[in-house]
Amino acid sequence: MATMKTWNLKSRPVGAPTPDNWELAEDAIPVAGDGEYVAETLWLSIDPYMRGRMNDAKSYAQPVPIGGRMEGGTVGRVIESKTPDVPVGSHVLYSGGWSTHWKATAKGTQIVDENVVPLSAYVGMMGMPGMTAWAGLHNIGKPVAGETLVVAAATGPVGTMVGQIAKAKGLRVVGIAGGAEKCAFAVDELGFDACLDRNDPDMTAKLKEAVPNGIDIYWENVGGPIFQAVWPLMNPFSRMPVCGVISFYNATQAPTGRDWGPQIFRDILTKRILVRGFIVWDYQEQYSQFVNEFVPMIQEGRINVREDVSQGIESAPQSLIDVLNGDNFGKKVIKVA
Ligand SMILES: NC(=O)c1ccc[n+]([C@@H]2O[C@H](COP(=O)([O-])OP(=O)(O)OC[C@H]3O[C@@H](n4cnc5c(N)ncnc54)[C@H](OP(=O)(O)O)[C@@H]3O)[C@@H](O)[C@H]2O)c1
Structure with missing residues (x-):
């Protein structure tokens, strides 16, 4: 049986998070139902906001529940699909979380093109x-x-x-x-x-x-x-x-x-x-204006972001701890597959 790995929140940190705040689960890769697709994660973004999601506090977004998958922006490759909007083999941007795979519908999923910018940039410069x-x-x-x-x-x-x-x-x-x-x-x-x-x-x-x-x-x-x-x-x-x-x-x-x-x-x-x-x-309606202005700036080399790449889904907890400590040097991303 093919399996996937997922980091779930095990406990809420008091102060700085430690590795035992998370637990790595191994489960069967999900199967797409009607209108759904399954993707394997290629890139996982690690961002400071994830610390806030670990608190059970009123904020602009809901906390991750205890036992729930850690939230995170992902770029992946579609490996199974039962929706014509997201075909097998396409590259997609989605909030797939700290996992090697995710299952979703087309809603909230964006097809991305590696010929425009490198795939990891969709959670960085272009994301x-x-x-x-x-x-x-x-x-x-x-x-x-x-x-x-x-x-x-x-x-x-x-x-x-x-x-x-x-x-x-x-x-x-x-x-x-x-x-x-x-x-x-x-x-x-x-x-x-x-x-x-x-x-x-x-x-x-x-x-x-x-x-x-x-x-x-x-x-x-x-x-x-x-x-x-x-x-x-x-x-x-x-x-x-x-x-x-x-x-x-x-x-x-x-x-x-x-x-x-x-x-x-x-x-x-x-x-x-x-x-x-x-x-x-707050400025979501300006997204296409951002893309139109930013793509030429990136392609002309006027916008350049150094990436700090960690390998494998196992590195996610330490990567977030590093970002919160200033131990990252550039955009923290994890190469998952
Ligand atoms: N409002 C929004 O919608 C939104 C969206 C994205 C990001 N943000 C916020 O924007 C900020 C930057 O995000 P990013 O993704 O670009 O993160 P980032 O720069 O990759 O990582 C955070 C950096 O903050 C610095 N830092 C950590 N602890 C610090 C401290 N105690 N005092 C001063 N600096 C400290 C460190 O840099 P140095 O070691 O180099 O100082 C660390 O590398 C964060 O506050 C994040 O929450 C907000």
Whole structure:
């Protein structure tokens, strides 16, 4: 009997997840019913939002139930089909989860073409992270040539693309990343104007030097001490798309120390700063506009995302732990089959 492997959530983490929060199950590969297809997973995307799905907390999306399959974006090859919309042999993008196989209907399934971009890019540049960067900048950041943009997690997929889109639009781009190697990559390979190591004790002073005209767009990926270094440098009428706050994802209690609330509200008022949170699919109706603009940029080499590839479905838990620790270098993907 041909079998598939699936990671299910075994327990909810308190603080940082550990490998025993998941359990690997082995079951028979499902059989397609009428209107269904079965795909084998080629690529599984590992993304920070998965940490939130492990909590039993009210959020913009439902948590993964205990015993349920971990959620995740996948690209696969169809191996059996009883729907004419998804033929055997086609490549498909779907939220198939942490598994070697999945069964689904055509609804929510997108046929993808490896001749347009490599298959793994459909969960990276051409997928959720790419759309996040494009939609958040287009709708909230509203970059203008000559302005200054700062982005942390600068060598991850979202930060990489935010910075490259901003460079293409003529902005000064300053990245913040974990370590000298990531920073060298941001400047030398991605073309950022500067990049600061978030572990450098002088990061706050160096950031001030790196943005002589202040900050017009702060793309918020992380929160915490980086936000505190950035906030005093925000210009009048600056914009802050709040995309993520990864430094809080494993937090079990509120931070101690200075209460930033009064200063933040005062500055929002006096500097008329726009602070706007968003979830990528708020802009779903703009997906085809994103594809039309992004495909040429990718094909011309103006958007490039480094991939950090792990092998095999077994590597999924450690891959997510690595992303949450900053131990990934580029878009974390797993080559499953
Ligand atoms: N709103 C949306 O719809 C949406 C969609 C996609 C992603 N996001 C968010 O966007 C952010 C970036 O996502 P991504 O997929 O591009 O992730 P990523 O950059 O591949 O991985 C996360 C990175 O965050 C940094 N990091 C981890 N812990 C940190 C801490 N305590 N302080 C500062 N930085 C820390 C690390 O980079 P360094 O070690 O280099 O600093 C790590 O590599 C995340 O917050 C994610 O949740 C939001």
